[in-house]
Amino acid sequence: MIKVGIVGGTGYTGVELLRLLAQHPEAHVEVITSRSEEGLCVADMYPNLRGHYDYLRFSVPDVATLGACDVVFFATPHGVAHALAGELLATGVKVIDLSADFRLRDADEWAQWYHQPHGAPDLLPEAVYGLPEVNREAIRGARLIAVPGCYPTATQLGLIPLLETGLADPATLIADCKSGVSGAGRGASVGSLLCEAGESMKAYAVAGHRHLPEIRQGLQQAAGGPVGLTFVPHLTPMIRGIHATLYARVADASVDLQALFEQRYADEPFVDVMPAGSHPETRSVRGANVCRIAVHRPQGGDLVVVLSVIDNLTKGASGQAVQNMNILFGLDERAGLQQPALLP
Numbered sequence: 421m422i423k424v425g426i427v428g429g430t431g432y433t434g435v436e437l438l439r440l441l442a443q444h445p446e447a448h449v450e451v452i453t454s455r456s457e458e459g460l461c462v463a464d465m466y467p468n469l470r471g472h473y474d475y476l477r478f479s480v481p482d483v484a485t486l487g488a489c490d491v492v493f494f495a496t497p498h499g500v501a502h503a504l505a506g507e508l509l510a511t512g513v514k515v516i517d518l519s520a521d522f523r524l525r526d527a528d529e530w531a532q533w534y535h536q537p538h539g540a541p542d543l544l545p546e547a548v549y550g551l552p553e554v555n556r557e558a559i560r561g562a563r564l565i566a567v568p569g570c571y572p573t574a575t576q577l578g579l580i581p582l583l584e585t586g587l588a589d590p591a592t593l594i595a596d597c598k599s600g601v602s603g604a605g606r607g608a609s610v611g612s613l614l615c616e617a618g619e620s621m622k623a624y625a626v627a628g629h630r631h632l633p634e635i636r637q638g639l640q641q642a643a644g645g646p647v648g649l650t651f652v653p654h655l656t657p658m659i660r661g662i663h664a665t666l667y668a669r670v671a672d673a674s675v676d677l678q679a680l681f682e683q684r685y686a687d688e689p690f691v692d693v694m695p696a697g698s699h700p701e702t703r704s705v706r707g708a709n710v711c712r713i714a715v716h717r718p719q720g721g722d723l724v725v726v727l728s729v730i731d732n733l734t735k736g737a738s739g740q741a742v743q744n745m746n747i748l749f750g751l752d753e754r755a756g757l758q759q760p761a762l763l764p
């Protein structure tokens with residue numbers, strides 16, 4: 421059994437890790453932290469987990485306790501993994517970070533977007549960006565994984581088949597993305613109130629969102645050169661889900677895009693290329709570690725529209741983190757992740 425520690429057990433991604441790991445055949449959660457709920461039984465906070473973690477109580481983050489685990493997930497705000505990852509790695513623990521702390525290769529760029537100095541630039545060279553569909557081999561040998569963000573996962577999976585093949589104009593990409601409210605974390609905020617977010621929809625961070633450099637970094641790797649990307653996130657009245665509508669110019673009308681996407685993801689257990697003409701819904705991925713994609717070329721023109729949906733908490737965070745753990749420890753990549761979506 422893989423001994424698992426989770427730092428940040430009271431947030432949305434922390435409890436999603438617990439939900440997924442409860443069914444994992446090879447992993448056992450030994451430590452879960454919360455500074456605010458120290459001593460509380462996990463099942464007392466989360467009744468849906470009663471019967472699964474009756475032995476487990478929240479404890480304050482402590483390197484000695486976490487250091488007895490085989491792998492530690494960070495489900496914490498930015499900066500926490502910077503402070504603790506180095507010490508844990510030194511004790512031989514593998515670290516899988518769900519925050520953005522190690523996603524950008526460049527420490528200065530990270531500091532610019534996250535408005536604080538990078539807390540562990542010495543660890544950046546060994547951090548592996550945990551998008552299995554691109555970096556599976558590097559993940560296998562890694563000690564430190566940076567799990568991609570939710571918008572970046574949906575956007576990159578939707579666009580990379582067009583960029584890797586050189587088909588899309590890399591200078592004119594557009595990602596028009598909608599997120600459920602849980603993307604903003606479990607902390608109380610006016611913008612997340614039912615009466616605020618439940619009856620409205622809005623764009624935000626149009627001038628520049630911190631996922632822009634992360635998405636750009638991944639797309640540039642796929643394109644093998646610079647990309648021009650417009651990324652506009654929106655907050656929508658649902659609790660979970662990302663819907664990315666992606667636009668790219670593809671001049672070559674002879675290419676069978678459906679076949680291209682099907683071939684690119686033929687061996688991927690968690691990317692579902694839907695039949696031509698499909699309109700994937702976020703409800704069809706709720707609770708499932710899957711990205712469903714549909715590719716359209718309206719009126720046969722040169723503007724291609726890719727629709728990409730994920731659950732922000734599953735393929736967009738905790739499910740992808742468990743997928744990384746499975747690869748890291750040489751397990752079946754699907755272990756603990758094969759449940760279908762909750763809704764049709």
Ligand SMILES: NC(=O)C1=CN([C@@H]2O[C@H](COP(=O)(O)OP(=O)(O)OC[C@H]3O[C@@H](n4cnc5c(N)ncnc54)[C@H](OP(=O)(O)O)[C@@H]3O)[C@@H](O)[C@H]2O)C=CC1
Pocket residue numbers: 427428429430431432433434453454455456457481494495496497498500518519520568569570602603604605606607732733736737
């Ligand atoms: N929500 C989402 O859809 C996604 C989130 N992410 C990323 O995952 C991370 C967690 O997100 P989410 O679960 O939504 O966040 P939440 O705000 O819901 O939860 C944060 C957790 O971190 C703990 N925490 C906060 N500050 C510290 C600290 N200084 N030291 C130790 N623990 C701390 C909190 O517990 P306590 O204060 O009790 O210690 C809490 O359990 C974030 O970096 C987020 O950006 C990534 C992809 C998608």
Ligand SMILES: CC(=O)N[C@@H](CCC(=O)OP(=O)(O)O)C(=O)O
Pocket residue numbers: 518519520568569570571599600601602603604605631653655
């Ligand atoms: C709806 C909403 O607020 N979404 C969050 C992004 C989701 C997320 O947590 O991404 P990181 O892991 O990169 O922080 C936001 O826009 O900041």
